[in-house]
Amino acid sequence: MWLVLPCICGACVIGVLADVWYGWGIIGVLLLSFVVAFILVGMETLNMKEKDKQVLDVVAALIFDKEGRVLATQCAPHKHGGGWEFPGGKIEPGEAAEAAVVREIGEELSLEVKVGQLLHTVNWHYPKFHLRMHCYVCSLQGGELTLREHVAARWLTANELDSLEWLPADVDVLPWLARYMKENKH
Numbered sequence: 001m002w003l004v005l006p007c008i009c010g011a012c013v014i015g016v017l018a019d020v021w022y023g024w025g026i027i028g029v030l031l032l033s034f035v036v037a038f039i040l041v042g043m044e045t046l047n048m049k050e051k052d053k054q055v056l057d058v059v060a061a062l063i064f065d066k067e068g069r070v071l072a073t074q075c076a077p078h079k080h081g082g083g084w085e086f087p088g089g090k091i092e093p094g095e096a097a098e099a100a101v102v103r104e105i106g107e108e109l110s111l112e113v114k115v116g117q118l119l120h121t122v123n124w125h126y127p128k129f130h131l132r133m134h135c136y137v138c139s140l141q142g143g144e145l146t147l148r149e150h151v152a153a154r155w156l157t158a159n160e161l162d163s164l165e166w167l168p169a170d171v172d173v174l175p176w177l178a179r180y181m182k183e184n185k186h
Helices: 004-022 025-052 097-109 158-163 174-183
Strands: 054-064 070-075 088-090 111-125 129-143 150-156
Touching: 054 097, 054 111, 088 097, 097 111, 097 129, 097 150, 111 174, 129 174, 150 158, 158 174
Parallel strands: 054 129
Antiparallel strands: 054 070, 054 088, 070 150, 111 129
16 A cells, blocks of 8 residues: 555656646546556555465375375365365475475374375465465375374275365366376376
8 A cells, every 4th residue: 555645646647747748637637647546556456465365385195005096085074165185284384395295194194105206286376375285196105094184085096086076276186196197007
């Protein structure tokens, strides 16, 4: 909002120049000045809102078992409407993304994973924040699958990826995952 006064002053200068060149009169000058000021202030306000959004960095694990299936987990109905997702969570300050994958999977599922390549990073805009989800290919190393934050889990083949109601950000991962599974004979 600190741009309101300069915008109005700039618009008035434009309006006066228009009046001198085109003879619009004082009413035309004022109308043109306010239209320009509202456009400029509105654009700056939109840009400020987009810039002020919090960026939430998270990781998602694309965990493969020995048969080449990938793990999907279902959220509780009160959390994200019960949609399906790839498990993971927030990256803590100062934590490497790969370490966050290992920690989150251990906490949420009691599984041990080996983190491989970064397959894809999803950028998803929510009304109050911007989600940046780093999706890593992982291999299952051990542990007993225990659902601590989810209500269900399924191991999926490449042909079954479209069979679930995925959360919107996770939908963006599916083409990348399907291509990876095809290229790596999963």
